[in-house]
Amino acid sequence: xxxxxxxxxxxxxxxxxxxxxxxxxxxxxxxxxxxxxxxxxxxxxxxxxxxxxxxxxxxxxxxxxxxxxxxxxxxxxxxxxxxxxxxxxxxxxxxxxxxx
Amino acid sequence: xxxxxxxxxxxxxxxxxxxxxxxxxxxxxxxxxxxxxxxxxxxxxxxxxxxxxxxxxxxxxxxxxxxxxxxxxxxxxxxxxxxxxxxxxxxxxxxxxxxxxxxxxxxxxxxxxxxxxxxxxxxxxxxxxxxxxxxxxxxxxxxxxxxxxxxxxxxxxxxxxxxxxxxxxxxxxxxxxxxxxxxxxxxxxxxxxxxxxxxxxxxxxxxxxxxxxxxxxxxxxxxxxxxxxxxxxxxxxxxxxxxxxxxxxxxxxxxxxxxxxxxxxxxxxxxxxxxxxxxxxxxxxxxxxxxxxxxxxxxxxxxxxxxxxxxxxxxxxxxxxxxxxxxxxxxxxxxxxxxxxxxxxxxxxxxxxxxxxxxxxxxxxxxxxxxxxxxxxxxxxxxxxxxxxxxxxxxxxxxxxxxxxxxxxxxxxxxxxxxxxxxxxxxxxxxxxxxxxxxxxxxxxxxxxxxxxxxxxxxxxxxxxxx
Ligand SMILES: Cc1cc2nc3c(=O)[nH]c(=O)nc-3n(C[C@H](O)[C@@H](O)[C@H](O)COP(=O)(O)OP(=O)(O)OC[C@H]3O[C@@H](n4cnc5c(N)ncnc54)[C@H](O)[C@@H]3O)c2cc1C
Ligand code: FES
Numbered sequence: 355x356x357x358x359x360x361x362x363x364x365x366x367x368x369x370x371x372x373x374x375x376x377x378x379x380x381x382x383x384x385x386x387x388x389x390x391x392x393x394x395x396x397x398x399x400x401x402x403x404x405x406x407x408x409x410x411x412x413x414x415x416x417x418x419x420x421x422x423x424x425x426x427x428x429x430x431x432x433x434x435x436x437x438x439x440x441x442x443x444x445x446x447x448x449x450x451x452x453x454x
Numbered sequence: 455x456x457x458x459x460x461x462x463x464x465x466x467x468x469x470x471x472x473x474x475x476x477x478x479x480x481x482x483x484x485x486x487x488x489x490x491x492x493x494x495x496x497x498x499x500x501x502x503x504x505x506x507x508x509x510x511x512x513x514x515x516x517x518x519x520x521x522x523x524x525x526x527x528x529x530x531x532x533x534x535x536x537x538x539x540x541x542x543x544x545x546x547x548x549x550x551x552x553x554x555x556x557x558x559x560x561x562x563x564x565x566x567x568x569x570x571x572x573x574x575x576x577x578x579x580x581x582x583x584x585x586x587x588x589x590x591x592x593x594x595x596x597x598x599x600x601x602x603x604x605x606x607x608x609x610x611x612x613x614x615x616x617x618x619x620x621x622x623x624x625x626x627x628x629x630x631x632x633x634x635x636x637x638x639x640x641x642x643x644x645x646x647x648x649x650x651x652x653x654x655x656x657x658x659x660x661x662x663x664x665x666x667x668x669x670x671x672x673x674x675x676x677x678x679x680x681x682x683x684x685x686x687x688x689x690x691x692x693x694x695x696x697x698x699x700x701x702x703x704x705x706x707x708x709x710x711x712x713x714x715x716x717x718x719x720x721x722x723x724x725x726x727x728x729x730x731x732x733x734x735x736x737x738x739x740x741x742x743x744x745x746x747x748x749x750x751x752x753x754x755x756x757x758x759x760x761x762x763x764x765x766x767x768x769x770x771x772x773x774x775x776x777x778x779x780x781x782x783x784x785x786x787x788x789x790x791x792x793x794x795x796x797x798x799x800x801x802x803x804x805x806x807x808x809x810x811x812x813x814x815x816x817x818x819x820x821x822x823x824x825x826x827x828x829x830x831x832x833x834x835x836x837x838x839x840x841x842x843x844x845x846x847x848x849x850x851x852x853x854x855x856x857x858x859x860x861x862x863x864x865x866x867x868x869x870x871x872x873x874x875x876x877x878x879x880x881x882x883x884x885x886x887x888x889x890x891x892x893x894x895x896x897x898x899x900x901x902x903x904x905x906x907x908x909x910x911x912x913x914x915x916x917x918x919x920x921x
Pocket of ligand 2: 384407409410415416418429430
């Protein structure tokens with residue numbers, strides 16, 4: 355189980371798949387979900403198996419979620435803000451990529 | 455501050471990518487020499503990996519993370535006191551031939567032109583492919599440390615699987631935080647000490663590192679954490695979430711129950727930016743990784759592009775900062791500025807700080823099971839491509855990683871091979887009996903991260919302090 359060793363400020367609230375999650379100021383979405391014991395963030399694109407946070411540093415893209423309606427956001431790179439709506443992501447949503 | 459109109463990119467003398475020790479030190483030194491400097495980092499705050507969240511540390515967390523972490527605060531302070539324009543949450547997703555950097559920041563894009571570019575993008579953890587490593591609940595050891603540094607969150611039942619100094623450091627920090635790992639499954643193969651011994655005399659010059667390493671291991675043993683040595687045949691079991699890890703140690707099979715398994719096989723240079731720029735790279739047989747080819751002053755094969763820090767080859771945080779300063783001095787000199795400090799002193803300090811490396815590299819080279827994983831092991835996590843499929847593609851005639859990529863889509867997912875790249879190259883090299891240099895690496899193309907089209911339309915000018 356995940357545990358917080360200290361609280362640094364007033365809690366911030368957001369939702370994940372409709373469920374209310376409490377975060378601490380400065381948490382990324384991934385950190386807050388981990389602290390809340392939520393380990394599954396999406397299903398993989400080929401086999402549909404559950405995936406969660408892997409690297410926490412923006413390298414692996416295993417933590418992709420939908421944030422306020424925008425898919426493919428890295429949960430480990432996005433700071434929690436009050437009222438954020440986060441949803442798990444199933445398979446491969448249409449990726450918006452620059453064709454630079 | 456100058457503000458330019460949209461569509462007209464801001465110009466600086468030096469753009470530094472990455473605000474870890476290398477990038478912070480390079481930026482401060484270049485600025486002191488009288489150059490205009492922009493420091494860009496995709497993270498929320500200064501510090502890079504080692505000094506993550508350094509400006510917001512609490513005394514309690516400082517105590518857990520230790521003096522080598524707290525030491526980063528003075529570097530961050532000197533950066534804040536300088537004229538450097540530091541842009542957090544700013545991801546560099548392309549660099550074109552005319553030294554134009556495309557940036558993504560808070561949902562909008564901007565551009566920056568730099569006379570000189572210092573790549574200080576650091577290291578990433580070497581992949582540890584094994585059966586079950588894609589299950590939810592399996593992370594890297596670095597991920598556990600990031601949770602602790604940035605959010606004060608710890609996993610109470612974590613089993614650490616792997617080897618190397620960073621794994622022992624994180625284990626010691628977890629103990630100081632009051633949540634020791636449930637077990638350590640050490641993967642350093644038998645006989646490594648004998649291979650490392652020829653480097654011991656040199657390493658003793660860096661005895662501070664050896665002493666710290668030994669004291670971390672003592673702390674972990676003293677806390678009663680079960681340690682299993684020379685583990686092989688490792689697999690993670692579970693249905694949706696990890697449930698246990700099974701392995702063989704000293705001829706006996708063990709299974710430890712836990713839904714949080716953390717993997718580590720050391721760190722390797724993050725090649726994304728230097729590969730994007732088509733810098734020459736060479737395989738380093740001692741560090742078991744590719745590194746950009748540099749001259750003595752950190753200059754790459756591409757004009758105006760320099761590399762400092764662990765992205766140039768793993769040397770640790772102290773060396774990263776020293777190298778950042780050296781590279782900045784080389785640029786200052788090229789631009790006709792007086793050097794704010796002595797080059798030879800930095801070079802001597804760099805040589806002495808690196809003395810321990812050959813010993814560590816021999817001791818903690820990745821174990822064969824991670825270089826050439828079993829056939830059924832998923833190697834490319836994004837596209838779920840197994841080691842066996844890669845071998846089959848090679849047998850069908852794919853000569854290198856880019857052909858394997860078009861056969862199998864490995865490296866084509868959102869991570870662009872950041873995780874699997876080295877393993878894919880080593881599987882191909884082994885199968886073809888070719889060298890790593892002959893085999894090469896994935897070709898990296900822009901954008902380095904997926905950018906929503908809406909963002910490209912939303913162009914914002916940057917504000918950068920000019921000298
Ligand atoms: C997860 C992890 C934890 C570590 N913890 C420790 C530790 O506790 N102690 C220790 O001694 N060593 C640690 N290391 C080793 C580490 O490599 C240090 O030696 C040190 O941080 C290297 O410094 P650096 O300046 O070269 O790079 P880093 O400190 O890694 O900094 C690189 C920076 O570049 C940024 N960046 C990368 N790509 C881009 C881009 N495209 N656009 C914008 N910004 C970008 C990153 O956000 C990062 O902040 C760790 C490594 C990892 C991977
Ligand atoms: S957990 Fe790896 S990118 Fe977010």
